[in-house]
Amino acid sequence: MATSRFIKDPGLTARMTLTMFLLGALFVGLVVALMYAFQGYSVLIAVIAIAMAFWQWWSSDKVAMRAMRAREVTPQEAPELHGMIDRLCALADMPKPRVGVSDLPVPNAFATGRSPDRAVVCVTTGILQTLEAEELEAVLAHELSHVAHRDVLVMTVASSAGIAAGLLLRFTQFGGMGRSRNNSGLPVVLVALLGSLVVYAVSFLLLRLLSRYRELSADRAGAYLTLKPAALGSALQKISGEVAAIPQRDLRAGSAASALCIVPALRGGLSGLVATHPPLQQRLEQLARIQAELSRPTG
Template identity: 90%
Template structure:
């Protein structure tokens, strides 16, 4: 198993499972509601099929899309021997297949992992992070990203996004359907109900997805820290990355924000926060790593 040597967190796993269940219930409830309210249930089936199709395409092409968005290129062991060497050691330690390795020519220090499966994954770092972190800190960041690969987080987040995609499609279909039946006054309540339900489902799905994303980052921090046994190195890396982002030109930050949700730290620190944030607060991440450091430093026996 690719995940056999990454430590599991039953509490975080339970919370992520509950969040996934709620998102799935939203998707099913939306489809059932449309089928029961609209005279032609075929519309709900079309919404469900198209939503699943779009989610599948996002999952299938996730590595290509993310690499293009971050202006990244795949590098060989000859081009980046130290980077490949670190990933080789971590993959052996984690007992997982080695992903492809990419480098993005961006000044903003960051890293991300994506791909539809561990065999099709890519771990990418920016040139900014290579210049910012020392070897131990970079290794800690790579362990975090490899945890995302091993736990198939891209698949998890893609499946979880289906409810929001379906809600957006339903709203569009309702608007176009309403325009086509504008002379029929009885169609107005159907359109209004569809739009209102879609907005509510989309809003709830948006917040649940952000919650799941924050859990995902905390879990990867924890798994990576236990894999390397150097939580302090990851804490130092997170602080350096966040500090450098504050002085990085806005031009580079905007370029790096294309795949911000995938990155170890969001590119634009002044963006969404609180319930709408894709990443947990830096302080929360540092506190978790400090607890792990204290636990690892405790004498045994």
């Protein structure tokens, strides 16, 4: 975990480590199985697998920014936003990330990037118009904690396993069709299909579990950094309320990066095991407990 003044979260570190280990093992197992099944294409499969993981890691910030129609802004273009992030980074003792603004009416914010030095914290024009200064600062603290804890990097790299499983499945089907002329392709395709589906399903569920926990962890870290958990709770309620009032067609513009956002980009999103975010009530209850703790007299 990166060094900063954000509170440490051993639970997040353990979950990120376990998720990376399990998905890495699944990914390697899938590649080895496909290399064995398609020996003539073994080198190509290995190169494709490595290239996909590297590209996902290297271009994560650009992909997320493009998905959210965001652009990087200078201190001259957004002085108040930069000022807030400057103060929070000084308070957290961490490097300042790049700052972006997305021209979307949906109130939201996200952080992305392959490392703290390459990170971007981005807000939409909708959230700038919706929140008060104290609430926006609380949201930015939440996003900066994602950067400090490096969970953005882990989520990005870990998602490579599921993406690779889908792409390698396509390759398997293509290679299997060639073998089917010798009546040996069908079993190979079925085995590869099963393996790819297992990797994708496990990747999907593990990432959802990690995503929900990382949001609760970022809420905690941001609240303790600013000492204003009520401001973050108010911001979450306002954002969720605004999202509920925005037409669904407008929400889809930001749905590609929904898992990275502080609240789900789509109204009435997935729930339970497949949700990317914990329920709003659970987040508010956690913040209320922190507020009560901070309000308790000391000494």
